[in-house]
Amino acid sequence: MHFPPVKEQLDIIVNNTVEVISTDELEKKLQKSIVTGTPLKIKLGADPSRPDLHLGHSVVLRKLREFQDLGHEAILIIGDFTAMIGDPSGKSKTRPQLTAGEARENGKSYFEQASKILDPEKTTICYNADWLGKMQFADVIRLASHYTVARMLERDDFEKRYRSQTPISIHEFLYPLAQGMDSVHLKNDVELGGTDQKFNLLVGRDLQREYGIEPQVCITMPLLVGTDGTEKMSKSLGNAICFNDTPEDMYGRTLSIPDTLIEKYWNLLAAHHSGNGAAIAERIAANPRETKRELAREVVAQYYSADDAARAEEHFDRVIVNKQAPDDLVTVEFEESSMPVVELLMALKAFPSKNEARRMIQQGAVQAGEEKITDINAIIEFSDEPVIIRAGKRKFFKVAGGKKTF
The missing domain is CATH 3.10.290.10 (RNA-binding S4 domain)
Structure with missing residues (x-):
């Protein structure tokens, strides 16, 4: 299989990332894949605790799509088993657990929506209950022996909760170990995640090494700030722009972001962004209103079409700007x-x-x-x-x- 040169691949992969652990290892893996003609296995874990994806999810999904376009294998892990534990990342209290049925159902919706960005024909989808659910208690004990409580408490959210005497359930310690076992099972070369997933990604890297597997490269992506301009995008906070929003809502919500977020949104969400940050900054400074409108049209067109984006803009001008009712009211x-x-x-x-x-x-x-x-x-x-x-x-x-x- 033919791959682009390593330098060309690195330039694309590293763009907009927060951290690559490590770039040298990634370069060696890319070089090896060229020599052997074997695609790298790129893993992304999906937490199906909520079935609705928003533009925050799109940041890491777009990076996975870039790997696909470079010829590598995209593996989307639906964490139906780990959802029954509840990811404690960034949480100040124990997270609610899902039933197996709820997790599996949400996972189906996740893949359908993620396919708006990923090439579904070139995406391998797995459910981690298929291997984690088969582990015996003795297997869990052996897994737990590879990590210490002290290492777990290095995790920022655990450390804060421990100091504030906020309860930490033992099962929460098992979440990063279970996610790490996904990497052991799949023997993937790279794992992607948001910055809040760094600890979990590193656990997977450590466990692969413990189980005699070449450790994965960990790539973290920025967390997209929501439309309120302060908190991480989240549907529960009401600051999200969701994949399944109507074109009108998607356009209007994108226009509602503070001007200070235009450049960040443009860099992370615009599909055909050239990477010239200085040029974008100049455009924003010269005409933030029109640049934001262009961004909103771009976002809608990605999930619907250019025609839908134009109609959404027309609807916005009529209803919001001119305060007129839509023409098609029933x-x-x-x-x-x-x-x-x-x-x-x-x-x-x-x-x-x-x-x-x-x-x-x-x-x-x-x-x-x-x-x-x-x-x-x-x-x-x-x-x-x-x-x-x-x-x-x-x-x-x-x-x-x-x-x-x-």
Whole structure:
């Protein structure tokens, strides 16, 4: 099999990484693969604790795709067994454990979404329950003998919890060991992960060495900050842009990032980025608004199409900039001719709870026709002539009296 020259491969692989442990070892592995014509095995572990992927996940998935494009073997490990332990990385308390069924189901969704970036025909997908689930208790004891409690407490989150006397369950120590056994089983050459996975990746490297296997190279990628500009992107924090967001939501959420994040997002997310950071910085300084719009179009086009991106931008300008309702609103008909505003919003599923609906009303984020509604006890009148209800910045509903259709 023909591979690009080592220098060319290294330039691509090292770009945008945080750390490569070590570059010299990676260079030797690449050279060996060229001589032998054998692709390197590149491993990425996927935690299926949540089925929804966001742009934070795309950073490391894109690096895996780069290895694919260079001719190497991409191995996506769905941690259905380790999810039953719960990855303690970056956690201040014991993480909830999933059932085997929940983990496997989430894993299927993970691969389907990851295939928006990876070439699914060239991706090997594995479930680590297939080998970890077969280990006997004696095997676990032998595995545990390769690591000490002192080494485990070198891990930042464990060390902080130990000092603050926050409980650490014994099973949490088994998580990095179990993940390391994935590397032992697969005999992979490289493992990818976010910076929060560095400890786990190094455990895999150590265990391979303990089991007489050439140790893997560990490559860590940056953690993408969410749309709030402060916390790591996470759906639970409400600062995520998800793979399965609509084009309109994806475009709008990308535009909502602070200007200070444009360059970082561009470098990590733009598929055809040339790597000229200085040029991008200059463009941002000259016109941050248009550069951010270009970024938003690029992001949407990657997960949908250029046409979808153009329509999403048009929708944003109409609804958000010009505060007009979308053209394609479907009329929702009720038997009633009027309804209390909170009841109406809940019937429309505009907000997840009555408390949220009341809060948004009091903040002036709800409008009926041209009238802003600020009274949580207001009655909204509607008849055969539809009324446009605006809930928040992006949600519009057309309601009318008549037969209830939903």
